[in-house]
Amino acid sequence: MLIEVLGSGCSKCKLLAERAEEAAKGLGVEFALVKVTEYPDIVARGVMTTPGLVVDGVLKSQGHVPTVAAIQAFLR
Amino acid sequence: MTGDANSCACSAPAPAPIPGPGFWKSGGWLLAALPAWFLLYFALKPLADWLAFRVFGLLPGSRLGEAVAFFAYDGPKVLLLLGLVVLGVSFIQTFISPERTRDLLAQRTGAWGNLLAALLGIATPFCSCSAVPLFIGFVRVGVPLGATFSFLVSAPMVNEVALFLLLSLFGWRIALLYAVTGVVIAFLSGWIIGKLRMERHLEPWVMDIPFTASIGSEAPVGFAARLELAIQATKDIVLKVWLYVLAGIAVGAFLHGYVPAELLARFMGKSSWWSVPLAVLIGVPLYSSAAGIIPIVQVLLAKGAALGTALAFMMAVAGLSLPETVILRKVLRPTLLVTFLGVVTLGIVLVGFLFNVLM
Numbered sequence: 001m002l003i004e005v006l007g008s009g010c011s012k013c014k015l016l017a018e019r020a021e022e023a024a025k026g027l028g029v030e031f032a033l034v035k036v037t038e039y040p041d042i043v044a045r046g047v048m049t050t051p052g053l054v055v056d057g058v059l060k061s062q063g064h065v066p067t068v069a070a071i072q073a074f075l076r
Numbered sequence: 077m078t079g080d081a082n083s084c085a086c087s088a089p090a091p092a093p094i095p096g097p098g099f100w101k102s103g104g105w106l107l108a109a110l111p112a113w114f115l116l117y118f119a120l121k122p123l124a125d126w127l128a129f130r131v132f133g134l135l136p137g138s139r140l141g142e143a144v145a146f147f148a149y150d151g152p153k154v155l156l157l158l159g160l161v162v163l164g165v166s167f168i169q170t171f172i173s174p175e176r177t178r179d180l181l182a183q184r185t186g187a188w189g190n191l192l193a194a195l196l197g198i199a200t201p202f203c204s205c206s207a208v209p210l211f212i213g214f215v216r217v218g219v220p221l222g223a224t225f226s227f228l229v230s231a232p233m234v235n236e237v238a239l240f241l242l243l244s245l246f247g248w249r250i251a252l253l254y255a256v257t258g259v260v261i262a263f264l265s266g267w268i269i270g271k272l273r274m275e276r277h278l279e280p281w282v283m284d285i286p287f288t289a290s291i292g293s294e295a296p297v298g299f300a301a302r303l304e305l306a307i308q309a310t311k312d313i314v315l316k317v318w319l320y321v322l323a324g325i326a327v328g329a330f331l332h333g334y335v336p337a338e339l340l341a342r343f344m345g346k347s348s349w350w351s352v353p354l355a356v357l358i359g360v361p362l363y364s365s366a367a368g369i370i371p372i373v374q375v376l377l378a379k380g381a382a383l384g385t386a387l388a389f390m391m392a393v394a395g396l397s398l399p400e401t402v403i404l405r406k407v408l409r410p411t412l413l414v415t416f417l418g419v420v421t422l423g424i425v426l427v428g429f430l431f432n433v434l435m
Contacts, residue, residue, distance in 0.1 A: 012312070013205075039407075042209050043285065044287060044288060062292070063173075064309065
């Protein structure tokens, strides 16, 4: 499972990356976490407000940091 | 304006699908907590005096005593207000998305587009860390460059948290004054940039790279889900800005206790014409959220600073910042960036002068 965290590195992006990792570990799934920090890559994925969360190529949330429980719902 | 990292006060609680637990569990308790909030709020003044003058044994009227009492009163007061305000605003913002604002503005040329953009900037959730993707998202779907700038000026400067804090600390006149002048500055700056036809001063990649228009997140369903989202956003925001707010109040408390009113009145009063440009020049590179700067402005005003000077200072701090300028350089060529900074700075200075003359 590929989890991408989109954002230029603000505190919310870091928080999202932490929560995404916690969520994935909690589910016990195999995953790779990638931080996408370059603006062209962020824009190309249809994100207008960071941080964005993309799971296996599908945009799940943007503009806020979902809770761990909400992220786990995205990962299932 | 808050940009980096640690103090992004303008978090964007965009809607997301949230599994809805029971009403009570998801925040119904908050309605029960409201009376407690009011009780605490109105008990703050006696509590603060008791702490400063009884517990610490400081003398009422002494510099240290007044500074401590001020901090003990203003600190919790502003934090309480901030919490309630951010919660209310975050709840309302679950109904508003940047995507909707963008679609309302797309293809809207002319001055009305600028005015609408400046007004929508007040309510649309915006964080300066998203400035670049948002800018590209707007421009690429056909929002005119001028309207995009009107939005970019208004969103951080006239944001709802600033307005509600002004309203609760200074009353509706000053809040309204700030809102109207902020919108006018945003409207005019964007309109001027639009008239200058500066599209060719964008960095080329902005229009060339592959682009997907954002469709936003799924909207939450029901009161409980929205409230939960708002509570979470409030937690995020308050945890991020409380330190800045307290730092702002500590500076305010120091000014309150130690700086004589005559001194400030001489430097920031009506009589010195250069105080407005100086306040703006100091404020532009500074970088704080409105929540952090308002307590300082409160004391400046009480100590005899002129209203125009204080408002201009606040607008400069909230509306423009060095980190945002650095971020925007990625999409704007120097000519456009300098024009943007110049026009907005000039607008703020003029507003400062105007109020100092009128009031």
